[in-house]
Each structure stands twice: as C-alpha cells, then as structure tokens.
Amino acid sequence: MRIVDLFSGAGGLTFGFYYKLIDGQFLKNENCDIVFANEWDKAAAEAFGKNFPKINMINKDIKKLTEEEILKYISNKEVDLIIGGPPCQSYSTIGRRKYDDKAKMYKQYYRMLSIIKPKMFLFENVKGMLSMKNPNGGKVIDDIKAKFRSINYEIDFKVLNAADYGVPQNRERVFIIGWRKDLNINWSFDNIEKSKKQISIKQAINDLPSVPAGENIKSYKGKQPTNDYQKLMRNKLGGISCHFSPIYGDKIQTVINNVIQGEGKNYINQLVDEGKIPEEYRLTSGYNNTYGRLIENQPSTTITNNMSTPSGLRCIHYKENRALTPREGARIQSFPDWFEFVGTKKDITTQIGNAVPPLLAMKIATQIEKVLSEV
Numbered sequence: 570m571r572i573v574d575l576f577s578g579a580g581g582l583t584f585g586f587y588y589k590l591i592d593g594q595f596l597k598n599e600n601c602d603i604v605f606a607n608e609w610d611k612a613a614a615e616a617f618g619k620n621f622p623k624i625n626m627i628n629k630d631i632k633k634l635t636e637e638e639i640l641k642y643i644s645n646k647e648v649d650l651i652i653g654g655p656p657c658q659s660y661s662t663i664g665r666r667k668y669d670d671k672a673k674m675y676k677q678y679y680r681m682l683s684i685i686k687p688k689m690f691l692f693e694n695v696k697g698m699l700s701m702k703n704p705n706g707g708k709v710i711d712d713i714k715a716k717f718r719s720i721n722y723e724i725d726f727k728v729l730n731a732a733d734y735g736v737p738q739n740r741e742r743v744f745i746i747g748w749r750k751d752l753n754i755n756w757s758f759d760n761i762e763k764s765k766k767q768i769s770i771k772q773a774i775n776d777l778p779s780v781p782a783g784e785n786i787k788s789y790k791g792k793q794p795t796n797d798y799q800k801l802m803r804n805k806l807g808g809i810s811c812h813f814s815p816i817y818g819d820k821i822q823t824v825i826n827n828v829i830q831g832e833g834k835n836y837i838n839q840l841v842d843e844g845k846i847p848e849e850y851r852l853t854s855g856y857n858n859t860y861g862r863l864i865e866n867q868p869s870t871t872i873t874n875n876m877s878t879p880s881g882l883r884c885i886h887y888k889e890n891r892a893l894t895p896r897e898g899a900r901i902q903s904f905p906d907w908f909e910f911v912g913t914k915k916d917i918t919t920q921i922g923n924a925v926p927p928l929l930a931m932k933i934a935t936q937i938e939k940v941l942s943e944v
Contacts, residue, residue: 575653585930612912654693737773785813833861874922
C-alpha cells in the first residue's frame with residue numbers, strides 16, 4: 570500500500586499501518602509504504618520524525634502545500650490510500666463550537682483527494698462533527714459527503730469506540746471511509762475485527778511505577794508486567810519517558826485526596842455541603858466530571874490534551890492522588906512505552922490526546938489492506 574498521511578500529528582494513524590501485531594509484538598508491515606506525511610505543528614512533526622525516521626515528513630501548513638510539490642512527492646506511481654484526521658477542536662461538543670478555519674480543514678483534505686486521487690481514504694474526527702452546522706444552517710457532514718462524492722468517491726461512515734478494539738479507553742470517534750467509484754470495492758465497518766473483551770485502566774497501567782509529586786520517573790523500578798497488554802506496551806530496553814507529576818497547590822491536592830472513583834466536582838461540593846471539608850474547597854467552575862477520579866475496573870474515559878490537568882475532564886488516577894502522567898495517557902491511547910513525544914508538557918499531552926489510538930488504527934488498517942488486496 571502506498572499511503573499519504575495528512576494532519577499526521579505524532580503518528581497514531583501511521584503507526585497502525587506501519588506496524589503489524591504478530592505474536593504479541595509490533596513488527597514492521599512490509600506491505601506499507603508511507604510516501605509522505607504532513608503536519609504543521611513543529612513539535613508534533615519532530616515527534617513523528619523520531620518515531621518514523623524513514624518517512625518523509627513535510628512540516629508546513631497544508632494550505633501552502635502546492636499541487637506541484639505533492640505530485641513531486643508521489644512521483645508517477647498511484648497512491649492507494651490517504652489517511653488523516655483534520656483538527657477537531659471546532660467540532661467538539663465540549664466547549665465553544667465555532668465554524669472557524671480549523672472547522673474548514675476538511676476542504677484541504679478534499680483538495681488533496683482531488684490532486685492525488687487515491688483508491689481509498691480514511692478520515693477521522695470527533696463525533697461532534699456529525700451535528701456541527703455551517704453558517705448556512707446545513708450540516709458539515711452533508712457538505713463533506715457532497716464534496717467527496719463530487720470527485721468520484723463513494724463513502725461510508727460510522728462512530729467507533731476504541732474500547733471495542735483493544736484500547737483501554739472509551740473513545741468514540743467518527744471514521745469516514747471512501748473509495749473510488751470506478752473500483753470494485755466492497756467495504757463494511759462490520760468486518761473490522763473487534764476484541765473479545767475490554768481492557769480496564771488498571772490492567773493497562775498498573776505495572777507503571779508510582780510517581781511522587783514533583784518527580785519524573787525514568788525506569789520501571791523493578792515492577793513487572795502482569796498481562797499481555799502490559800507486555801505488548803513495555804519498552805524492552807527498560808526506560809520510560811514522560812512519566813512525571815507536578816506539585817499541586819493546597820486546594821487542588823485536597824480535592825484530589827477526597828474524591829473517590831467515579832466521582833468528581835459535584836461529590837466534592839457535596840462534602841462541603843455536609844461539612845466534611847471546609848467551604849474554601851468548594852468548586853465553582855468546570856463541568857460535572859472535572860476533578861473526576863477514574864474507575865479502576867473500567868476502560869478510561871476519553872484521553873484529551875487535558876489528561877494531566879485535574880480541573881480538566883476526568884483524569885485523576887484511580888488510586889494515586891494525582892492526575893495521569895503523559896506516559897499513562899499514552900499507554901491508555903495504546904502507544905507503546907518506546908514511542909517518543911517531543912516538546913513542552915502541553916506539546917506532549919496534545920500529541921497524545923489528539924492521536925488516533927494505534928491499536929484501533931491497526932484494526933482498521935488490517936481491513937483496508939485486505940480490501941485493497943482484492944482490487
């Protein structure tokens with residue numbers, strides 16, 4: 570498969586095509602040739618380069634990527650597949666939705682399809698895209714379908730939950746699959762293999778060492794994996810990165826210390842109302858599930874770029890009195906411990922939180938590869 574990755578981020582989608590899972594380990598997929606990847610964010614592009622050094626990374630705004638450049642990169646050979654997920658923040662139902670430049674990035678995806686004309690494409694975004702409206706009152710998804718069909722593509726789309734595909738996280742995202750009308754392609758999301766059982770957050774990360782406040786842990790400290798998922802995620806060389814936790818102020822630390830699994834802001838305020846903790850710890854801002862503690866025997870809630878911020882969505886460790894570390898967030902996203910992230914803490918959590926979980930990408934990739942092999 571000759572593949573182009575757009576809006577690549579650190580490479581979650583690319584990982585799913587670049588590797589195959591064989592006998593409990595990630596091995597290079599020799600049938601995968603990523604022609605080039607494009608990402609505008611410098612830190613994310615650098616992270617991609619560290620993890621996929623043999624892939625040509627074009628670190629520039631996709632709007633400035635000209636047709637002449639694109640044709641030079643792909644040469645005269647046909648491209649089988651374009652993959653990518655344009656920025657999703659504008660569509661998110663959490664926060665203020667707006668039809669801004671990021672919301673229009675699907676038009677750049679459409680432009681790339683028009684130029685490259687791959688056999689198939691894979692487009693990923695948040696579920697909120699399905700209900701987002703443009704300034705004319707029409708739905709963005711209808712505009713996307715019309716545009717893609719206008720350049721000779723049939724499409725199908727479905728909301729998939731990563732937890733159904735071996736990822737220890739309830740993460741619902743919409744996936745659009747398109748294929749050229751002139752090709753005899755039979756696509757069905759139902760053919761993507763699901764996992765037999767879901768993986769809990771405890772099963773995903775309880776082999777990672779504890780992290781005291783203010784410390785950055787760089788080894789497993791003798792802790793051993795206890796299940797197949799942990800064995801798959803482990804860095805065989807023994808080192809880990811991005812496993813650090815800050816020192817919190819008194820209010821945040823007190824809130825964390827008192828919240829129990831499955832509860833959050835409202836529970837803390839109930840404790841205040843009952844006189845169990847002082848009034849000064851009342852929480853007056855945020856959503857109902859902010860300052861929320863995760864439940865150990867369930868998949869994690871959705872990992873976002875606020876995964877290490879207690880006042881963000883539910884991200885407090887199920888047992889320890891702190892938010893998740895970036896490495897724990899990466900584990901929950903199904904990035905192996907040897908996968909590198911680059912930049913500031915915000916850069917790193919954004920690279921992790923914005924990614925398509927590699928194991929989900931791998932399940933989709935397997936089915937796309939099978940379909941393309943029959944064309």
